[in-house]
Amino acid sequence: MTDLFQYVPGNSPLHRMNPVTKIALTLSVCVAAFLTDNLFVLLALILFDLMIGVAAGAFRKALAIFRGLFKVSLFLFVLQALFVRRGNRLLWIVTDEGLSTAAGVVLRLLAVCLPLALVLTVTRVSDIAGALVQVLHVPYAYAFTLTTAIRFIPQFMEEMSGIMEAQTARGVEFDTKNIFKKLGLILPLCVPLLISSIRRTGATATAAEVRGFNLRTRASGYKKYGFGLVDLAAVLISAALITGAALIP
Amino acid sequence: MIEVQSLTFRYEVSERDALRDVNLTVPDGAFLGIIGPAGAGKTTLLHCMSGIIPHAFPGDFYGAVRVGGLDTADNRLTDLSRLVGTVFQDVDSQIISSVVEDEILYGLENFGVPHEEIGDRLTAALEQVGISSLRERTIASLSGGQRQKVAIASLVALRPQILVLDEPTGELDPFSSRQIFTLLRTLNREHGMTVVVVEQKIMLLSEFADRLAVLNDGEIVKEGPVRGVLSDIPLLERIGVNCPRAALFSSLLAEKTGTEVPVCVSAEEAVEAARRVMG
Numbered sequence: 001m002t003d004l005f006q007y008v009p010g011n012s013p014l015h016r017m018n019p020v021t022k023i024a025l026t027l028s029v030c031v032a033a034f035l036t037d038n039l040f041v042l043l044a045l046i047l048f049d050l051m052i053g054v055a056a057g058a059f060r061k062a063l064a065i066f067r068g069l070f071k072v073s074l075f076l077f078v079l080q081a082l083f084v085r086r087g088n089r090l091l092w093i094v095t096d097e098g099l100s101t102a103a104g105v106v107l108r109l110l111a112v113c114l115p116l117a118l119v120l121t122v123t124r125v126s127d128i129a130g131a132l133v134q135v136l137h138v139p140y141a142y143a144f145t146l147t148t149a150i151r152f153i154p155q156f157m158e159e160m161s162g163i164m165e166a167q168t169a170r171g172v173e174f175d176t177k178n179i180f181k182k183l184g185l186i187l188p189l190c191v192p193l194l195i196s197s198i199r200r201t202g203a204t205a206t207a208a209e210v211r212g213f214n215l216r217t218r219a220s221g222y223k224k225y226g227f228g229l230v231d232l233a234a235v236l237i238s239a240a241l242i243t244g245a246a247l248i249p
Numbered sequence: 250m251i252e253v254q255s256l257t258f259r260y261e262v263s264e265r266d267a268l269r270d271v272n273l274t275v276p277d278g279a280f281l282g283i284i285g286p287a288g289a290g291k292t293t294l295l296h297c298m299s300g301i302i303p304h305a306f307p308g309d310f311y312g313a314v315r316v317g318g319l320d321t322a323d324n325r326l327t328d329l330s331r332l333v334g335t336v337f338q339d340v341d342s343q344i345i346s347s348v349v350e351d352e353i354l355y356g357l358e359n360f361g362v363p364h365e366e367i368g369d370r371l372t373a374a375l376e377q378v379g380i381s382s383l384r385e386r387t388i389a390s391l392s393g394g395q396r397q398k399v400a401i402a403s404l405v406a407l408r409p410q411i412l413v414l415d416e417p418t419g420e421l422d423p424f425s426s427r428q429i430f431t432l433l434r435t436l437n438r439e440h441g442m443t444v445v446v447v448e449q450k451i452m453l454l455s456e457f458a459d460r461l462a463v464l465n466d467g468e469i470v471k472e473g474p475v476r477g478v479l480s481d482i483p484l485l486e487r488i489g490v491n492c493p494r495a496a497l498f499s500s501l502l503a504e505k506t507g508t509e510v511p512v513c514v515s516a517e518e519a520v521e522a523a524r525r526v527m528g
Contacts, residue, residue, distance in 0.1 A: 007347060009385050126351040151347050154389040203342035206305040210330040211345075211403070212359030220358040222367045 006154065007124050013230045014056040014122045019131035021231040022123055026115040028238035032245035033111040039100065041248050042107035048241070049114040056122045065117050066110065073106045080105050125150045131225040133218055140216050148204065152197070159196065163189050251275040251298050251411065251443070256312035258293060258302060267293040269467040271312075275445060277410075280437045282454040282475070283447045285464035286489040291447040292338060294464065295413050297321070298445060300329035317410060331360065334409035338416050338447075340393070340400045349375075349383045349391075353403045360407060374406035377432055379425075393420035401429060405436065411443040412436065418450060426450060430457045452493040455479060455514040463490065476512040495519040502526055 053062030080102035087097025129143035168174045176182050253273040259266045268290045275281050283291050296302040300321040303310040314321045317332045337343040346352040357367050375381045378398045397420050418426035434457050436442040448454040461478040463471040465488040471478050479496040495513040503510040506526050513519040
């Protein structure tokens with residue numbers, strides 16, 4: 001699970017694309033997914049996501065993300081199908097409109113989550129931050145917040161599994177199949193995790209300060225983020241996605 | 250040069266002084282090792298030398314610490330860190346980036362190293378620490394020891410006048426530990442960098458450092474050239490510091506044979522001493 005958000009080195013066109021363009025492309029997929037109610041357009045968006053996954057050399061990872069979202073999707077689907085009361089009744093309390101709304105919600109979720117995760121697979125977080133500062137003139141402190149947050153995800157997970165292993169070794173039943181019992185065991189761990197994270201955040205702030213955090217300006221970045229043909233193509237695709245989603249009924 | 254004068258420090262949350270009336274001078278170009286039992290105040294002393302105390306940790310600070318002529322209390326931590334590079338004990342909290350290369354770039358970019366110079370410095374630092382092959386790797390995929398090397402490389406790249414390191418080989422195997430100390434010696438001898446290291450591996454430290462300072466319960470109980478400090482075995486045993494076996498051996502040899510034996514800091518020296526005494 002931890003490696004879902006991890007950068008995977010590579011040299012695909014997506015790797016070479018300007019980080020800002022990648023974010024724009026990601027956001028346009030999201031906008032398109034929310035503009036449309038047409039299930040086929042949503043399916044086409046997912047197909048597009050998968051094609052991006054293939055282009056980035058991360059098809060397997062894309063499938064892993066789908067698998068990860070499966071339970072949530074199922075839950076959402078059932079919930080929507082049971083609670084939407086409009087339309088013609090098909091079976092028990094399930095209506096045709098309920099089913100189509102449920103499918104729409106689930107497909108939208110998949111269409112939106114996939115590019116967000118993929119963007120982190122093909123872009124180093126530091127490049128996202130660097131490009132935001134250089135190209136979009138975002139103040140560095142905000143960009144730093146973003147990088148630190150994403151950098152902390154694997155660290156939290158490591159720490160959490162460390163605590164869980166330590167407790168499992170002393171007889172706590174973390175491997176139980178009962179989800180409520182497991183939740184009851186995990187929740188109390190959040191407090192020590194939170195405390196240790198806050199402490200660690202303080203230390204990281206000091207570490208950043210002693211390496212010149214306060215001196216950083218927009219010109220500091222060593223890497224330059226230019227735009228190329230691949231970026232132009234991505235912008236055109238983004239525009240096409242949004243227009244398509246808006247125009248197709 | 251680092252000058253510590255009558256330094257007493259107590260953390261805000263603590264009931265007792267972490268350091269008490271510490272006086273210490275580290276001349277330019279020195280290689281000082283700091284040893285002492287757990288809780289003796291070694292990390293606190295290092296933090297005082299790098300200016301992290303009093304800037305990042307609240308508490309009562311008496312006395313003065315001057316680094317390269319700058320009073321640490323009167324100067325910003327950012328300005329002090331141009332002179333002093335710090336390697337923390339908890340490497341995970343020191344690392345800011347997600348990828349090795351970016352971690353080393355971070356300080357270089359911030360301190361305004363000219364961009365045409367950055368590429369060479371980056372490559373050189375990776376080579377010096379022996380981690381060129383890790384350049385593109387993510388931090389999350391590295392072992393504890395590898396992370397420690399990355400942290401050291403990120404400071405080495407900055408080429409500060411003074412380098413202070415808190416147990417830099419804590420997670421390293423014997424081979425890598427020696428590699429790091431050899432690097433520190435090169436930086437010290439060839440680039441004139443002043444090095445201050447807190448280290449538990451006293452045998453290794455004694456071999457590379459010029460001087461040792463022994464801390465116990467917040468006070469410096471002994472300071473001087475390595476062999477001089479190691480000759481006081483009763484003191485080291487009393488405060489619970491593990492004395493290097495070579496030094497123990499040479500003192501036993503002197504005691505049992507009644508001859509004068511110089512303090513040994515390595516196995517080779519001990520063998521040599523034994524040969525000489527036994528004829």
